[in-house]
Amino acid sequence: xxxxxxxxxxxxxxxxxxxxxxxxxxxxxxxxxxxxxxxxxxxxxxxxxxxxxxxxxxxxxxxxxxxxxxxxxxxxxxxxxxxxxxxxxxxxxxxxxxxxxxxxxxxxxxxxxxxxxxxxxxxxxxxxxxxxxxxxxxxxxxxxxxxxxxxxxxxxxx
Amino acid sequence: xxxxxxxxxxxxxxxxxxxxxxxxxxxxxxxxxxxxxxxxxxxxxxxxxxxxxxxxxxxxxxxxxxxxxxxxxxxxxxxxxxxxxxxxxxxxxxxxxxxxxxxxxxxxxxxxxxxxxxxxxxxxxxxxxxxxxxxxxxxxxxxxxxxxxxxxxxxxxxxxxxxxxxxxxxxxxxxxxxxxxxxxxxxxxxxxxxxxxxxxxxxxxxxxxxxxxxxxxxxxxxxxxxxxxxxxxxxxxxxxxxxxxxxxxxxxxxxxxxxxxxxxxxxxxxxxxxxxxxxxxxxxxxxxxxxxxxxxxxxxxxxxxxxxxxxxxxxxxxxxxxxxxxxxxxxxxxxxxxxxxxxxxxxxxxxxxxxxxxxxxxxxxxxxxxxxxxxxxxxxxxxxxxxxxxxxxxxxxxxxxxxxxxxxxxxxxxxxxxxxxxxxxxxxxxxxxxxxxxxxxxxxxxxxxxxxxxxxxxxxxxxxxxxxxxxxxxxxxxxxxxxxxxxxxxxxxxxxxxxxxxxxxxxxxxxxxxxxxxxxxxxxxxxxxxxxxxxxxxxxxxxxxxxxxxxxxxxxxxxxxxxxxxxxxxxxxxxxxxxxxxxxxxxxxxxxxxxxxxxxxxxxxxxxxxxxxxxxxxxxxxxxxxxxxxxxxxxxxxxxxxxxxxxxxxxxxxxxxxxxxxxxxxxxxxxxxxxxxxxxxxxxxxxxxxxxxxxxxxxxxxxxxxxxxxxxxxxx
Numbered sequence: 108x109x110x111x112x113x114x115x116x117x118x119x120x121x122x123x124x125x126x127x128x129x130x131x132x133x134x135x136x137x138x139x140x141x142x143x144x145x146x147x148x149x150x151x152x153x154x155x156x157x158x159x160x161x162x163x164x165x166x167x168x169x170x171x172x173x174x175x176x177x178x179x180x181x182x183x184x185x186x187x188x189x190x191x192x193x194x195x196x197x198x199x200x201x202x203x204x205x206x207x208x209x210x211x212x213x214x215x216x217x218x219x220x221x222x223x224x225x226x227x228x229x230x231x232x233x234x235x236x237x238x239x240x241x242x243x244x245x246x247x248x249x250x251x252x253x254x255x256x257x258x259x260x261x262x263x264x265x
Numbered sequence: 266x267x268x269x270x271x272x273x274x275x276x277x278x279x280x281x282x283x284x285x286x287x288x289x290x291x292x293x294x295x296x297x298x299x300x301x302x303x304x305x306x307x308x309x310x311x312x313x314x315x316x317x318x319x320x321x322x323x324x325x326x327x328x329x330x331x332x333x334x335x336x337x338x339x340x341x342x343x344x345x346x347x348x349x350x351x352x353x354x355x356x357x358x359x360x361x362x363x364x365x366x367x368x369x370x371x372x373x374x375x376x377x378x379x380x381x382x383x384x385x386x387x388x389x390x391x392x393x394x395x396x397x398x399x400x401x402x403x404x405x406x407x408x409x410x411x412x413x414x415x416x417x418x419x420x421x422x423x424x425x426x427x428x429x430x431x432x433x434x435x436x437x438x439x440x441x442x443x444x445x446x447x448x449x450x451x452x453x454x455x456x457x458x459x460x461x462x463x464x465x466x467x468x469x470x471x472x473x474x475x476x477x478x479x480x481x482x483x484x485x486x487x488x489x490x491x492x493x494x495x496x497x498x499x500x501x502x503x504x505x506x507x508x509x510x511x512x513x514x515x516x517x518x519x520x521x522x523x524x525x526x527x528x529x530x531x532x533x534x535x536x537x538x539x540x541x542x543x544x545x546x547x548x549x550x551x552x553x554x555x556x557x558x559x560x561x562x563x564x565x566x567x568x569x570x571x572x573x574x575x576x577x578x579x580x581x582x583x584x585x586x587x588x589x590x591x592x593x594x595x596x597x598x599x600x601x602x603x604x605x606x607x608x609x610x611x612x613x614x615x616x617x618x619x620x621x622x623x624x625x626x627x628x629x630x631x632x633x634x635x636x637x638x639x640x641x642x643x644x645x646x647x648x649x650x651x652x653x654x655x656x657x658x659x660x661x662x663x664x665x666x667x668x669x670x671x672x673x674x675x676x677x678x679x680x681x682x683x684x685x686x687x688x689x690x691x692x693x694x695x696x697x698x699x700x701x702x703x704x705x706x707x708x709x710x711x712x713x714x715x716x717x718x719x720x721x722x723x724x725x726x727x728x729x730x731x732x733x734x735x736x737x738x739x740x741x742x743x744x745x746x747x748x749x750x751x752x753x754x755x756x757x758x759x760x761x762x763x764x765x766x767x768x769x770x771x772x773x774x775x776x777x778x779x780x781x782x783x784x785x786x787x788x789x790x791x792x793x794x795x796x797x798x799x800x801x802x803x804x805x806x807x808x809x810x811x812x813x814x815x816x817x818x819x820x821x822x823x824x825x826x827x828x829x830x831x832x833x834x835x836x837x838x839x840x841x842x843x844x845x846x847x848x849x850x851x852x853x854x855x856x857x858x859x860x861x862x863x864x865x866x867x868x869x870x871x872x873x874x875x876x877x878x879x880x881x882x883x884x885x886x887x888x889x890x891x892x893x894x895x896x897x898x899x900x901x902x903x904x905x906x907x908x909x910x911x912x913x914x915x916x917x918x919x920x921x922x923x924x925x926x927x928x929x930x931x932x933x934x935x936x937x938x939x940x941x942x943x944x945x946x947x948x949x950x951x952x953x954x955x956x957x958x959x960x961x962x963x964x965x966x967x968x969x970x971x972x973x974x975x976x977x978x979x980x981x
Contacts, residue, residue, distance in 0.1 A: 124520070124540075126540075127538075127540050128540065131538060131539055131540050135495070135538060135539065138489070139480075140480070140481075140482035140484075140486075140487040141479070141480020141481070141482070142480075143484075143486065143607070143608070143656070144486060144609065145607050145608075145609075145688070145920075146688035146919060146920050147687060147688055148688065148919050148920075150688075150919050150920040150921045150922075151607065151688075151920045153607055180480070181479070181480035182479075182480055184480075185479070186479060187475060187479060190478070190479075194478045194479065197478050198470070198474055198475070198478055201470055201471055201474060201886060201887075201890065203344075203471070203473075203474065203477040203478065204344030204345070204346070204890060204894055205343055205344030205606075205607070205608075205654070205655060205656050205657045205658070206344065206473065206476075206477030206483075206654065206656070207484060207607040207608045207656030207657060208607045208656075209477055209478065210480045213478070228933065231928060232928055232929035233929075235928045236927055236928065236929075237927075237928075238605075238607065238920050238925060238927065239607070239897075240604075240605055240606050240607050240657045240659065240898070240925075241344045241657060241894045241898075242893060242894035242895070242896065242897025242898045242901070242926070242931070243890075243893070243894060243897075244897055244926070244927070244928045244931035245893050245896075245897065245931050245932055245933075245934070245935050246890070246893060247928065248928065248931070248933070
């Protein structure tokens with residue numbers, strides 16, 4: 108079937124089986140490799156993207172549900188010239204080690220900050236539930252608090 | 266610098282290129298592994314040196330026209346920060362800025378690859394001398410050539426930020442290198458003293474930070490070749506099962522399926538997309554021969570002290586008598602551990618005639634090249650293995666023979682093929698951390714000191730049967746040197762102490778898992794020592810310090826214990842307590858203090874203080890990152906993780922069911938304090954995994970009164 112949606116701000120149409128997980132459409136049909144395959148069962152969060160601002164696990168999200176939706180991936184979060192506050196904070200604290208799970212964490216964090224602009228440690232514990240095998244959690248927590256500050260000051264300037 | 270670490274200048278070969286100039290050298294430095302050296306000197310002579318694919322010369326550096334120096338790293342980057350450390354060393358010796366150094370992983374066709382592995386926390390430590398010498402040699406070559414071009418002498422020139430200058434005239438390195446056909450190779454160059462380092466010793470940002478923050482396609486999973494197909498493999502779920510028969514009639518006609526490849530002992534499904542390959546796999550009817558349905562109890566029984574191959578790995582004084590009423594003993598155990606690295610294993614392969622290209626996340630580039638060449642029956646020079654960034658290593662990618670299957674599938678369909686594991690296959694076909702069993706015995710004298718301490722431990726394979734260890738080594742050593750990590754007693758002033766290893770090969774693969782035996786061995790010994798300190802009514806820090814001499818690495822071990830001890834407070838208050846533990850691994854001592862509380866059965870880790878002496882910290886921020894990561898991984902292993910055998914199958918097979926530490930379980934704060942007890946870099950990535958399990962258990966002992974002896978620790 109044909110599915111139309113907005114991807115990182117651009118109108119996009121793909122032709123594929125309606126059950127194909129969004130993850131594989133992004134990675135292999137649209138060649139956006141920043142969204143990662145970790146488990147295929149929505150259990151690790153490496154494939155996290157945003158659909159209409161909500162963090163979802165794209166490995167278990169059939170493409171048919173994407174019709175008319177606004178999808179954002181790590182490639183649309185920010186770029187080297189204009190990093191998203193989450194990406195800036197991640198660089199300030201040098202969070203990534205192997206880096207494989209990091210796009211998923213950043214997408215989940217960016218979605219959290221839209222709903223909870225100043226998350227407490229408990230908010231972070233409850234909402235950021237992806238898996239990082241390198242164990243960057245301790246730095247990530249600091250980076251999330253920093254990202255919240257950057258995000259708020261950015262919003263104030265708007 | 267030892268003679269063996271010297272790079273042979275005779276073998277420098279320099280070749281002019283089109284638009285770029287390469288400096289080529291055959292690496293001749295020898296792999297030196299302190300683990301094995303500590304066992305027997307023989308290891309050093311058995312391990313092969315670094316090598317490329319048999320080409321006459323191998324590339325280390327390349328100067329590009331934009332005045333960037335490209336370093337072709339023989340080691341891969343799996344998160345440990347090696348690329349950044351190497352770039353810092355090169356920048357300092359060649360007088361470059363960090364931005365002027367680019368690090369890429371060498372492929373077997375383009376550079377010097379590690380013929381053995383990236384692992385053992387050794388990359389920066391091992392390359393410290395040879396890489397700096399290579400870089401300094403290149404700097405002097407550039408100066409000599411610049412002097413020729415400017416009509417002056419090298420001693421009139423200074424180099425800075427990639428430019429050689431005599432005050433009035435200057436040339437960039439790219440300008441110097443352009444068009445040069447013959448270089449003059451200088452004699453032994455001076456290495457920069459510590460005082461001249463601008464980057465070594467500084468917390469510079471990771472060189473791979475931006476690609477990892479902006480989602481660049483840098484991993485093996487992200488590799489794409491034109492016309493590439495996607496594949497999955499059908500493999501048994503039961504331990505020891507083999508393929509009996511299969512019916513592919515339905516699977517073959519599924520949408521997108523290109524070919525069901527029958528390799529007799531395994532089946533591959535190649536399709537236009539990965540979801541199509543998986544859908545077809547679900548329709549394949551397979552019969553398996555299951556010779557035996559293994560149980561958890563059977564595996565446990567095999568791994569019991571007293572079973573298997575016995576080897577005394579340490580012996581001083583006389584043995585304790587287990588019947589002596591004054592001898593106290595405890596039994597400990599650790600479970601099967603999964604690597605659970607986030608990027609599944611796999612490879613992109615393209616076989617064309619008698620040539621093969623393999624793009625892969627691997628810790629063993631050279632060995633993978635050999636495996637593919639052997640399986641396809643082609644010369645290894647015809648196999649180009651291109652390493653990518655690794656989505657986690659932790660030892661899992663020290664065996665990447667799945668590259669062979671990708672190559673065979675590509676050969677079968679005549680196109681490039683990407684093949685990788687599902688998560689279930691990862692969990693069922695891991696090269697697991699072996700389960701262990703320990704009996705620790707000790708005896709106190711009248712002064713409240715240990716007069717005897719013994720560690721008897723049983724483990725499955727770690728180093729034994731591994732592709733990176735020469736088989737002959739085991740015959741010579743008789744022991745599993747990987748299982749032995751952390752197994753010996755570090756309290757050398759105890760008059761009677763010994764360590765005895767019992768080794769058994771299990772019916773499923775067990776192998777390297779970050780820090781090898783260190784995690785479980787230190788948990789057993791340091792929990793026991795803590796218990797003895799309590800029985801002796803002594804401060805656990807002072808108790809440890811009084812039983813370590815100044816011999817060997819004792820002074821440095823005592824220094825980290827003393828420093829960490831400043832952060833330790835004895836006793837529990839309102840459900841909150843600290844735990845202390847220390848270990849020394851590959852020459853790097855580490856002591857940790859855990860501050861935690863238990864409320865309504867829930868554990869909160871407030872803070873971990875980690876004091877480590879890894880010598881020179883080439884990048885202190887990344888050394889700290891390694892400590893933080895190791896502590897979180899150690900907490901995960903000690904408090905959560907456990908694989909079991911479920912009716913002959915490894916279980917569980919998915920994250921979540923395989924419980925791991927998440928954000929909510931991680932310490933709110935980790936403070937890393939680095940000591941510099943020697944003037945060279947020592948291993949970093951694994952040693953901080955040693956103390957954490959025991960430190961957790963020791964803190965919980967003070968809160969609950971219970972001595973936890975089995976990993977993972979379960980609070981009831």
